[in-house]
Amino acid sequence: MEIVKKSTLYTISAFVSGAAVMAIEMSATRLLAPYFGNSLYVWTNVIGLIMMALAAGYYCGGRLADQKPKASIYFSLIFLTGAWALVIPFVSGPFFAIITRSFSNLAEVVRIGSFVAVAFLFVFPLFLLGMIVPFTVKMVLVHVEEAGTVSGKISMISTLGSLVGTFLPAFVLIPVLGTTKTFVCIGIVLMLLAAFGLRKWIFVIIALASVGFLWLVPPVFAHDSIIYAKDSPYGFVFVTEDEEGVRRLHVNNPIGTQSLYDPASPLAPEPYYYSYFGVLPAMVETPQTVLILGHGGGSFTRIFNAYYPELSVTGVEIDPTMTEAAELTMGLLDATVEIVYADARTYLLNTEKNYDLILVDTYQTSSIPAHLATHEFFELVHSRLNEGGLVALNASSASGDFLNSLVKSVDIHFDQMAAYAVPNSTNSMILGSDDLNFDFLRAVPEMLSEKAAAVTEGLYEFSFSDEVEVFTDEKATRVEILSDAMHMQVLQGF
Structure with a gap:
């Protein structure tokens, strides 16, 4: 008995969406760290708000799927999530800087400031991704008596995707490509998947054009004298050189110097x-x-x-x-x-x-x-x-x-x-x-x-x-x- 229709495309969508959930969550902490640190409070806000976004997405996605089970809506949700992911790394720096300067009580910046940052920048795309699982079940279900089998299968596939989305950014994408391009990769995969599902070339063109443009845009950074830059599993490592040839090693932001190199002397200049x-x-x-x-x-x-x-x-x-x-x-x-x-x-x-x-x-x-x-x-x-x-x-x-x-x-x-x-x-x-x-x-x-x-x-x-x-x-x-x-x-x- 055939219990699914268009199963391959929807199965892939469930897997990719599940991977995107964890990939965005893992990468989000790298953007937050220079401004709010990476303490227990920051991680709590990231995990807690994302869980809340997913819960709301599951509920709303199920209701929307019952009312309008259309492929155009399903893939539009994925396309919109991809577009949002593309923008995140380019607006996060200025946005987070504004937040950190908006609190007079410094203790509140970490707990409340990071909460606000996650709520405004990451909750919406995770809400959209949360809608995908129940929507997928609706789209592939043929016989009501097979609902348990179908929902279990889709949940398993989505969770396997989340497993990949946990390890791939940490061990491959961020160390090799950096945080900015990791978000670009998340966005391009989601947008191309959605464009294929929508079967309209205009969406493919938009996806490729957007990625082609954003890929060329360097990460927003204050220093013009960077001579080395690379993302690692532990932070964004970069080296700057001043007019006198003195080089400084930094992690995540230019506020603190981790190491200093003066070719003229082993001793560091004041201060x-x-x-x-x-x-x-x-x-x-x-x-x-x-x-x-x-x-x-x-x-x-x-x-x-x-x-x-x-x-x-x-x-x-x-x-x-x-x-x-x-x-x-x-x-x-x-x-x-x-x-x-x-x-x-x-x-x-x-x-x-x-x-x-x-x-x-x-x-x-x-x-x-x-x-x-x-x-x-x-x-x-x-x-x-x-x-x-x-x-x-x-x-x-x-x-x-x-x-x-x-x-x-x-x-x-x-x-x-x-x-x-x-x-x-x-x-x-x-x-x-x-x-x-x-x-x-x-x-x-x-x-x-x-x-x-x-x-x-x-x-x-x-x-x-x-x-x-x-x-x-x-x-x-x-x-x-x-x-x-x-x-x-x-x-x-x-």
Whole structure:
């Protein structure tokens, strides 16, 4: 008994629509991250609003299909969704910037601002895609007694499409093409599918013309001096070069510099913090090994290679694209360093090596990984230090409650703590050791003596009240709340 009609085309439509649901959801977080971060609150808004949009789409799609079960309406919904997807990456930046500047309470930007952003930009296309599943069931159903079989089959096919739409953007499209072109791919597939179903060449022409135009439009970005740009699974990585030839490595936005390369010197110009951290090996008696968590483009490695050639340098970097960018544009190919690609905490859990100096440089201006800021993490860091070893954190843009809680989370695992605020910078150097050596000027290379003197004079100790909370894995969302508020403050002042 034949229970479906035009089953192939409608089956493909259900599969593609299911894939588009998850592809848009996965790609949406990449557009939101530079403006709202990628905390639990942002993900909750994305998932929650998309679920709401799909639920409404299922209901409305079923009612519309019962009233007007026409192929022209069915494929028009798909075509409209594709057109919307094409536009999203080109309007999201200006739209999100307006939202972030519309809140006086910075804490509300992450929770409410991201809610508004998702509601206005992503709910409508997901609502349309939600209409496709019940509409498909209506279009292929011939006999009512087979309704269960047909609805189960279409739901399965749509879910399999969603599975593909989850993995394909994360592992292929975004790393290879970038976020903007991923949305373009989603749009072109939906529009061409709809054009084929509508069987009108005008829709095919519109789809191809729109994609041909949008494919040539570069992503909206503020810098004209980009010499390298690539999307990775972890962020949009790009390198800029100024008029003096100094190159800066950024992730997602130009607010924070992840690494800096000056062809004329391993030392970074003011007000960058890298040179101040260059004095740290001198604080350890006979240092032999250093571990850099968050190796980035290798700014620390260049300094250590130049002024402490006896040091064995290991860098842990989660994103291979950062290394690729540094090798192509920032002289990393000439450096002596062992680079391990892993999450910093995962590496510490699995390595059996101990180090004389551990640098933690994993905090971006727009994103502070919660699992790398808790006292359990610093307990693990402490366990990987040799006797007399030193840990140093770059607390980028850290201030207020976040900085106090971060330092207290470090303090409970070390006998001695000290901090240094890098001049004319938002960076703070947080030091922890069981035997902190303040008499290190004699061991500092001559080129770093000025920085060492400044650090010696500027080191200070923290004092805590009982009210300052310690960051824990159990309540890691507290890290996200405070760090997101700092991110919004920096972004609004940019």
